[in-house]
Amino acid sequence: MNLSSLTAISPLDGRYAAKLSALRPIMSEYGYMHRRVQVEVTWFIALSDAGFAEFEPLSAESRDYLHSLVTNFSEADADAIKAIEKTTNHDVKAVEYWIKSKFDARAELHKASEFVHFACTSEDINNTSHALQIRVGRDTVLLPAVEGIIAKLREMAHLYAEVPMLSRTHGQTASPTTVGKELANVVVRLQKAAANIAGVKILGKMNGAVGNYNAHLSAWPDFDWEAFSQSVVESPEPKGLGISFQPYSIQIEPHDYMAELFDAMARTNTILIDLSRDIWGYVSLGFFKQRLKAGEIGSSTMPHKVNPIDFENCEGNLGMANAMLKHLAEKLPISRWQRDLTDSTVLRNIGVAFGYTTLAYASLMTGLNKLELNEERLQDDLNHAWEVLAEPIQTVMRRYGVQGAYEKLKEVTRGKTVLAEDLHKLIHSLEIPQADKDRLLAMTPASYIGKAAELAKRV
Numbered sequence: 001m002n003l004s005s006l007t008a009i010s011p012l013d014g015r016y017a018a019k020l021s022a023l024r025p026i027m028s029e030y031g032y033m034h035r036r037v038q039v040e041v042t043w044f045i046a047l048s049d050a051g052f053a054e055f056e057p058l059s060a061e062s063r064d065y066l067h068s069l070v071t072n073f074s075e076a077d078a079d080a081i082k083a084i085e086k087t088t089n090h091d092v093k094a095v096e097y098w099i100k101s102k103f104d105a106r107a108e109l110h111k112a113s114e115f116v117h118f119a120c121t122s123e124d125i126n127n128t129s130h131a132l133q134i135r136v137g138r139d140t141v142l143l144p145a146v147e148g149i150i151a152k153l154r155e156m157a158h159l160y161a162e163v164p165m166l167s168r169t170h171g172q173t174a175s176p177t178t179v180g181k182e183l184a185n186v187v188v189r190l191q192k193a194a195a196n197i198a199g200v201k202i203l204g205k206m207n208g209a210v211g212n213y214n215a216h217l218s219a220w221p222d223f224d225w226e227a228f229s230q231s232v233v234e235s236p237e238p239k240g241l242g243i244s245f246q247p248y249s250i251q252i253e254p255h256d257y258m259a260e261l262f263d264a265m266a267r268t269n270t271i272l273i274d275l276s277r278d279i280w281g282y283v284s285l286g287f288f289k290q291r292l293k294a295g296e297i298g299s300s301t302m303p304h305k306v307n308p309i310d311f312e313n314c315e316g317n318l319g320m321a322n323a324m325l326k327h328l329a330e331k332l333p334i335s336r337w338q339r340d341l342t343d344s345t346v347l348r349n350i351g352v353a354f355g356y357t358t359l360a361y362a363s364l365m366t367g368l369n370k371l372e373l374n375e376e377r378l379q380d381d382l383n384h385a386w387e388v389l390a391e392p393i394q395t396v397m398r399r400y401g402v403q404g405a406y407e408k409l410k411e412v413t414r415g416k417t418v419l420a421e422d423l424h425k426l427i428h429s430l431e432i433p434q435a436d437k438d439r440l441l442a443m444t445p446a447s448y449i450g451k452a453a454e455l456a457k458r459v
């Protein structure tokens with residue numbers, strides 16, 4: 001059976017493949033190979049500039065050629081590396097051999113070919129390659145998607161800032177808010193969450209088999225390998241890798257930064273699960289309508305249905321993403337002694353976690369763009385909830401020392417259908433200043449929104 005969108009085991013490479021085109025070149029095995037080539041080439045060129053008599057600085061022509069191996073890296077190149085791997089049964093060594101094979105017709109590079117992968121353990125290449133994948137995936141796909149959601153929610157928060165809506169704490173009628181304010185709450189949460197994702201330093205180490213520069217110092221014992229390694233890791237591309245230096249490690253970079261990032265992603269996703277469920281509920285209540293799409297079917301048997309599938313897909317895929325992210329965060333920082341191999345296979349699933357996250361964000365944006373507010377339904381809901389004004393009435397009563405204020409309102413409202421006349425009768429009977437009576441009499445559920453509109457417009 002040939003591999004296709006229909007035969008792929010993962011829906012990320014099957015049903016949803018077209019929606020993840022931006023992520024695939026970064027987080028796939030092709031992307032992993034591409035970054036390995038980048039790391040090997042960067043290290044090789046840096047060694048030529050280290051001042052060693054045995055490896056003189058490369059010519060501009062050779063440097064350009066080496067950089068072209070990175071910038072022009074293709075699927076055919078990745079296939080060639082995989083073909084070598086069938087013999088080596090070692091993926092990093094296959095990358096080394098592929099690079100060396102590109103030196104055959106170039107005397108300067110061929111002469112220096114033993115400096116490819118010089119003093120490196122495989123994890124020097126792998127950890128930095130994963131770091132580059134993660135940095136690019138985060139900065140070019142994940143964070144822009146989050147920022148897009150924030151921008152959309154902010155737009156809706158401002159648009160609906162003054163549209164009153166009945167709250168439902170514990171699923172019961174509660175003090176009114178506005179549609180915009182509820183969306184503004186999510187904007188503020190997401191802003192902090194996005195900042196946490198962006199603020200994680202992406203780390204890399206280039207310090208040998210157990211993190212002590214053993215092999216490096218055996219060749220040049222008087223050379224400052226730690227400073228050299230830090231320069232390669234931290235210098236901006238293409239001179240270096242443009243990530244942060246990890247000075248202490250075993251054979252592998254400890255992956256604590258990954259755990260920090262994946263936890264931050266999972267927290268962001270949890271906020272969006274919360275949002276998706278709330279909007280799903282508001283659609284169910286009729287607060288929002290969904291724009292129809294020609295030809296779309298909501299139910300195979302009930303023609304009237306327009307299901308909130310985008311928010312359901314978002315919630316489901318975020319659940320899948322968080323299951324992966326939480327396992328990655330819990331497992332990756334643990335390695336027996338100086339290194340075991342359990343992280344290797346797990347790390348290959350980072351793209352899966354990013355994939356489900358990205359897919360969910362796209363579904364959420366699609367759903368948000370299809371929403372239309374049903375102000376008539378919102379107003380009708382408020383008009384049937386006069387009991388929520390028990391709160392301001394009893395609060396004003398307490399201000400003026402009216403004894404048993406809470407209890408009196410409880411007697412009038414709890415478990416009963418409350419009409420405006422019931423509350424007005426009580427207000428008229430109160431011994432409070434007339435101005436306050438007039439203010440309470442003029443109040444409706446729709447006008448009792450506090451600072452909601454102001455807060456919504458502030459985000």
